[in-house]
Amino acid sequence: MLGFPKSDGRPAARWGERLQRGLARTRELLGRDLSELFSGERIDESFFEHAESTLLAADVGVAASAFLVGKLRDTAKRGALREPRELKPALREALIDLLKPIAKPLDVTPHKPFIVMLAGVNGSGKTTSIGKIAHYYQQQGKSILLAAGDTFRAAAREQLRAWGERNNVTVVVQEAGDAAAVIFDAINAARARGIDVVLADTAGRLPTQLHLMEEIRKVKRVIAKAVPGAPHEILLVLDANTGQNSLAQVKAFDDALGVTGLVLTKLDGTARGGVICAIARDRPLPLRFIGVGEELEDLRPFDAGEFVDALLS
Secondary structure: OOOOOOOOOOOOOOHHHHHHHHOHHHHHHHHHHHHHHHOOOOOOHHHHHHHHHHHHHOOOOHHHHHHHHHHHHHHHHHHOOOOHHHHHHHHHHHHHHHHHHHOOOOOOOOOOOEEEEEEOOOOOOHHHHHHHHHHHHHOOOOOEEEEOOOOOOHHHHHHHHHHHHHHOOEEEOOOOOOHHHHHHHHHHHHHHHOOOEEEEOOOOOOOOOHHHHHHHHHHHHHHHHHOOOOOOEEEEEEEHHHOOHHHHHHHHHHHHHOOOEEEEEOHHHOOOOOHHHHHHHHOOOOEEEEEOOOOOOOEEEOOHHHHHHHHHO
16 A cells, blocks of 8 residues: 555544644744744834844745734734834734635535546645545545546555545546546546546646646546536645745646645645745635645644644634
8 A cells, every 4th residue: 555644543632632732843943933923022123123033944934924014013013012022913903914814615515526636846746635625525524536637657556446445436537547547447438427526637747847747738628528517626746845836836727737736745744834925925826725634534624723833723
């Protein structure tokens, strides 16, 4: 079996606990600097400069850092505040205001089958995310079919097969043929069987690989021929460890495909969790899911309030 986590027999932790644990590295970096920031003696220009450098160090990005610091300036001026500790609640509120617009869970009920195509660079966690998303929607009573559209790597097909066995879900695989043909067959099978959701994997690719970007555009066109208006969702899977490079990936894949939602994985392995803020400011696409660990339940819909509370706790 490949590609899915095994239970250790312990009761599953609640999501809030998992989120706090997953964000530990980001919180450690940010919390240390914020503690120093808000324990200062007065609100002056050096305070705001320190605030901006702290946010930049957490990979919040230039535009988002400027936005958040601007919110702090406005709050301090409006409330005639003098002590830095008085601004701490304002940072939480500003972060939530920034992130709330992209906190949009994916609703798979408008179409049957609801066809989701996943894209991303090599190693972003795409195939593993498919298995976890399948589990999430199964818990909601949805029937799932997986399409092994990564025809370049035999290991990817085997990994998806393993997820299919794990979740008792059918996986459409072809040993030969291209991604478009595999996904076309999967959609027809889903329609014949009355399946609720099709999750279609595709091969990892860099935005600079123009022939591969054209290939994935072809996959999208073939899906639209099979079902007019599909794919109903194009999810881009991002590895949080890549930091600001995630934003460049979002822009490139969105320009090529018209991305409708994001999945941010591996937040537990990085101190760069602030990249969500950069995405929210510079390319505010819906963030459908975040991944904060290796367990089956460690990929869940993004909630701005939960995320900020876990980040600042």
